[in-house]
Amino acid sequence: MRIALLPGDGIGPEITREAQRVLEALAIPGLVFEEALVGGAAYKAVGHPLPPETLNIARRADAILFGSVGDPECDALDRHLRPEQAILGLRKALTLFSNLRPARVYPGLVDASALRPEVASRIDLLIVRELNGDVYFGEKGMRTTPTGAREGYDIMSYNEDEVRRIAHSGFRAAQARRGKLCSVDKANVLETSQLWRDVVVELSAEYPDVTLSHMYVDNAAMQLVRDPGQFDVIVTGNLFGDILSDLASMCVGSIGLLASASLDAQGKGLYEPIHGSAPDIAGQGKANPLATILSAAMMLRFSLGLPDEADRIERAVEAALNGGARTADLGGSLSTAAMGDAVLAAL
Template identity: 45%
Template sequence: MMMKIAVLPGDGIGEEVMKEALKVLKKVEAKFNLHFDFTHGLIGGAAWPQYKNHFPQETQDLVLDSDAILFGSVGGPVDAQSEPKWKDCEKNSILSIRKLLGLTVNLRPAPIYKELLDFCPLKTEITGTENFEILVIRELSGGIYFGEHSRPTVDTAKDVAEYDRKTIAHIAKFAFESAMKRSKKLTSVDKANVLETSRLWREVFEDTAKEYPEVKLENVLVDNMVQQLVKNPRQFDVIACPNLFGDIVSDLTSVLPGSLGMLGSASFGNKNIHLYEPSGGSAPDIAGKGIANPIAQILSASMMLRHSFHLVDAADAIENAVSEVMKNGLRTGDIYQKKEGLKLVGTVEMGDAICANISL
């Protein structure tokens, strides 16, 4: 079966790290006798010179004709945001592609490698000394971000949060299914002691729990949640959040691995065409220097294999290869420290090392 993948490197370090992800995918393709059809498209500032548009129709058509989207990053230098090439670039690119695909569920895994605990802001007495991962599942289409926003008077402002049962039931089912494939433990985050939307959220999750008797569901208020993530993150596995709370909680968990360069993500929609991208940005300050960490892009590719194409063995091979590289002491600058047994490497060398470990 030919798997059609739209490749959208975007801006900044996007092109560099995407090359390494594609290198890894081609290694997996050969090892497991797979068939990928990669088609490149322009988006963000990279599309502007040719199209004077951040998300041109040609790229939209490519996206809709694909089985999955492997996305890099978009955006330019902070001091150039007023230039036409960069003005509203992120909004016109990533928000537009989310709307086009109807993306409603976001996955943000935070893998904590024992070899990188020196970069975790928490003490090892809190994190422990072994690998673990927290998976944050965030609802993307509802809540206060998509409600009415207004300034009735110069001295008043209004933002409306709204959820419906169908929207919550969709992410609840996704979260329970994810928990079934992992530790069968699910934490649902809300503010049900104050907010009516949270009361509906909790009600739907508790109703859905009846369909998954093997999964242990715990409801946690969002203020307690952020405290517990700092005090004892290892107690959590799968965490499901409404849009606003998911934005906050996933930002908290993203610091635990020690670098955004280690974090892939996935967004799922109603057209069965899903988007995979690093959690970090375009990092224009280091673009072209060959020093960016490609692991987030590579792990995003692994998520694509796992979720869009159900290639569990191939996805495992990539993730195991990343773990081996961590054990072997290779480090890009964001996760490097002068310490015996560690070697500072660049973008290409990191990609080569991961490929080499897939071949074993």
């Protein structure tokens, strides 16, 4: 089983190192790592955020463990050379269209949530976000209006095949959980969202065991704060999913706890924490590695067919937290490596 290890920028190398340590501690026969440059680190080394060699390593891997990309020193580059284009390029090149972002509150961290304990304790949801369409990949540019003013534009679009593909992912995820799917859109304003809603409704006939509801994205954001326990699975587009999943992270206590999987139709995936590169704390040993460790657990479950090993990692993370292990984002003082040690000890 070949793992492409892409640490990337900022805190990426620190957090992926801890996830690799946990995976190696499981002593899984035949598990090998192949590391490559990506993001700003790749641009500085070879002049492109997603070099051909990195893409080739990702293509031949069974799964990809990704750290983070983003480097303030690269912010002035042309858009196609910025570090963030690496993750967008990987998603597009490998057709990683289905992004799974679970969010639940660990019993020992209820007080870390920005919500009241009785509200936070009910959070156990999954956001299924489409990754290959929307304004992120639509036509975009700068132009001049007839009056001479500068105008930026980004076109949002989905075709029905793209919506149907991600809707299947949402319905199947709901079948594997509590049987409730909430489709989030903005159909009262956007034609793109109206098509989204129409296709999801059409597809619901194939999943009679799933209860389907719809919610406008602004209301969904409010409801995630007011009553997050009402949600089981949320399926939504690229832009709305990006925003809502970060909101969900603060509902559970820290963005350093949320893992994610980006899957193709066959189950090959890229696994990464949902937080960014955090350049302000890079190299200081302050980053929380748990989201990356939990992403590694998702990798074992969804791409490598090792659910028992995935369960072991998740139980070890919970045991470490229940034992009081805390990095700075959780109000503690453990370093990145020390948090990794706590998970290894529990494992």
